[in-house]
Amino acid sequence: xxxxxxxxxxxxxxxxxxxxxxxxxxxxxxxxxxxxxxxxxxxxxxxxxxxxxxxxxxxxxxxxxxxxxxxxxxxxxxxxxxxxxxxxxxxxxxxxxxxxxxxxxxxxxxxxxxxxxxxxxxxxxxxxxxxxxxxxxxxxxxxxxxxxxxxxxxxxxxxxxxxxxxxxxxxxxxxxxxxxxxxxxxxxxxxxxxxxxxxxxxxxxxx
Numbered sequence: 001x002x003x004x005x006x007x008x009x010x011x012x013x014x015x016x017x018x019x020x021x022x023x024x025x026x027x028x029x030x031x032x033x034x035x036x037x038x039x040x041x042x043x044x045x046x047x048x049x050x051x052x053x054x055x056x057x058x059x060x061x062x063x064x065x066x067x068x069x070x071x072x073x074x075x076x077x078x079x080x081x082x083x084x085x086x087x088x089x090x091x092x093x094x095x096x097x098x099x100x101x102x103x104x105x106x107x108x109x110x111x112x113x114x115x116x117x118x119x120x121x122x123x124x125x126x127x128x129x130x131x132x133x134x135x136x137x138x139x140x141x142x143x144x145x146x147x148x149x150x151x152x153x154x155x156x157x158x159x160x161x162x163x164x165x166x167x168x169x170x171x172x173x174x175x176x177x178x179x180x181x182x183x184x185x186x187x188x189x190x191x192x193x194x195x196x197x198x199x200x201x202x203x204x205x206x207x
Contacts, residue, residue, distance in 0.1 A: 006101070011077075012084045013164035014180050015195035016187050020159055024142065025186040027129055031179050032137050032168070037128035039142070042069040044122040047096055048201050054117075055110035062201055063106065063114065065096055069124070074102045080198070116150040118204040128166075135168025138179075147204035156204060161192060 027033055046066040050056045056063055060079030066072055071089060078086035090102055098114060127140040141162040148155050163183050170176050184194070197203035 006088045006090045006105070008086070008088050010084045010086050011164055012169075012176065013162050014183055015199075016161045016184075016192040017195050018159050018161055018187075018190075018192045022159070022192060023190050025140075025190050025192070027140070027186060029186060030129065030137070030182045031170070031175075032131045033129045034132050035130045036140075037130065039125040039127050042124040042126060044068040044120075044124055046120045046122075048117045048120065048204075049096075049098065049114040050117045051110055051112040051114055053112075055112060056106060056114070057117075057201075059109045061106060061109060062199070063098070063102070065092070067092065074099060076102065076105055118150055118201055119148045120200050120204055121146045122200070129163075131168050133168075136166030137169045138166050138183075139164050143200075145200060145203075147200070149205055154206065156206075158203070160195060160200075161187065 027036055044066060045068055046064045048062060048064045050063065062075075062077040064075050064077075066075060073092045074090040076088045078088075088105060090099060093099055096116070123144045125142045127142070128136055129138045129140055131137050139162075141164070143160050143162065144157075145160065146155070146157045163180075165176070165179070170179050187193075197207060
């Protein structure tokens with residue numbers, strides 16, 4: 001059951017709340033960005049799981065099985081550190097049973113059984129923000145989200161934006177701060193605002 005070695009990465013991103021009719025930003029002032037790719041539509045469907053007492057969430061982790069998009073699979077997202085959050089990923093399996101390798105990865109947090117916590121369906125339009133050499137400086141995601149709290153039955157929907165640094169983005173703290181200040185200014189210019197919730201999962205659960 002998913003014996004393959006997991007992949008590991010650190011997501012460095014900024015999130016924003018926007019209205020349904022908010023126009024897309026002008027990214028021309030972002031440091032290093034010279035072109036914006038054509039939007040790529042991705043239909044994402046993620047099932048989040050946790051223990052009955054939310055042990056993973058209380059420790060700052062999120063466990064999910066996601067289909068759709070280039071990173072379909074099992075994911076454990078670790079505690080947030082500034083704009084960044086570590087993520088470990090394993091290949092997708094055929095059902096919602098947590099693979100042994102994934103379970104072993106969070107055993108240090110809890111060994112209790114997990115069950116469905118929330119389901120998040122997201123129609124994402126992703127845009128590549130590239131530098132003069134074609135390198136990916138960042139990815140801009142325009143997300144329309146529909147969620148269900150699997151324990152209370154509450155359903156919610158909203159639109160949000162994410163900007164995540166790519167391999168050609170700034171790697172030092174000062175460069176990242178400058179880049180994200182420019183992102184925030186471009187978003188503010190069209191009426192966007194800093195995200196009220198730390199994650200889609202938190203918002204799906206009413207936080």
